[in-house]
Amino acid sequence: MAATISHWLGNKTFTGTSGNTAPVTNPATGAITGRVALASAEDARTVIDSAAEAFPGWRDTSLAKRTTVLFKFRELLNDRKQELAAIITAEHGKVLSDALGEVSRGQEVVEFACGIAHLLKGGMTENASTNIDVASIRQPLGPVAVISPFNFPAMVPMWFFPIAIAAGNTVVLKPSEKDPTAAVWIAELWAEAGLPAGVFNVLQGDKTAVDELLINPTIKAISFVGSTPIARYVYQTGTAHGKRVQALGGAKNHAIVLPDADLNAAADAMVNAGYGSAGERCMAISVLVAVGDIADNLVAKIADRTKSLRIGDGTKNSDMGPLVTWQHRDKVVSYIDAGEADGATVVVDGRRVQADGSAGGFWLGPTLLDHVRTDMSVYTDEVFGPVLSVVRVDSYDEALELVNAGPYGNGTAIFTGDGGVARRFQNEVQVGMVGINVPIPVPTAYYSFGGWKHSLFGDIHAHGTDGVHFFTRGKVVTSRWLDRSHGGINLGFPQSG
Structure with a gap:
């Protein structure tokens, strides 16, 4: 009988x-x-109550003691990250090297949060007015929730909870029910690091659990990553119930390749960014915009590189693993079918992949579609699989217009040897994260992650200083210590002087 993966409080x-x-x-x-527990609303309230009970004590714990726990968690994670990577591969399917990279990128935010004391410093002005001092401070919000997607069961939660915890909040993490074990493993590591009970909690479940987090008045803020329709729902529902919400949605990331680009380097980048993690990345390049007469040559180079990719069980010597579920695999296949029916040329057909793994695996190989039009569903929708669509245009201006016309604004890239064009692109493109000869422009932890348009609902991005501001609120204190010379009543409006 399969073991049950439970909540944590x-x-x-x-x-x-x-x-x-x-x-x-x-x-x-x-x-x-395994079988993951699906919380009832009552279960969700029990977990939320655990976070609420722990908040006053953790809020009043000194920064020195908080960061001591953060440093211990960082060391434990560094020593045992191979364990976490193996769990991710077993439930998500990405290859071990990719899973280990995910953990390492998440750990960057843990390390960033270890320096939270500097980021929580306020300011003070002595004698702003006669004998009056003014100071600013940042304080935690209270219990907060993180709702994370299946594609990064470790990294995406770590974009949020290290900063939230370091700032003095308590956390309820709702992982995806598709790969829930990583969250419990992380919770156990926090306990080993000395985090007090109730500061980090895991709520397993589906929409019932999510809805309780969105409406429960105890939860003060929500961080969400997922598809755009759900991100919109989370943002609208959470804000309607008085919560601070950052909801990172979907993407349709374009990479523009100009005629002066190094086509070999660009082809390598398209394979890496299009097919890594089986395309199940919000920062994956799903559209290659080939400018001018380079398309035939570039498509041939990409197709040739896919021949060497090893598709199979992520625990073996593979480059790309399966998709997360058979339902998702079939959905991605339906987009390939539709693109072919609409007239796209199937240059590389992942539907015919011979994978090194069990016949029951959810396999789909790298797929390359050429002559894709912007009215095709494989172009308009977020496919979230190993499908790279090639759109041909005649000029840089046409390519830029194509990117800016899209409803998403998560990530984009340009490949060129012309610095002037690159500077123009970074200025003109309407996208939140831009790569110049970099295919997946995910910022380091001390910068912030987040897109524009329908890729983000809310004003504040993830991690970096934005993350610190999201999980704290500012307060200004004006003080005067009275002496015996003070006296009298004055109903006039107070003035500086």
């Missing part, structure tokens, strides 16, 4: 009372490896 597992579960599968075999 009070530094221990919590089975819950709903009795409902969902299967967790190994995407490389199709086998059910």
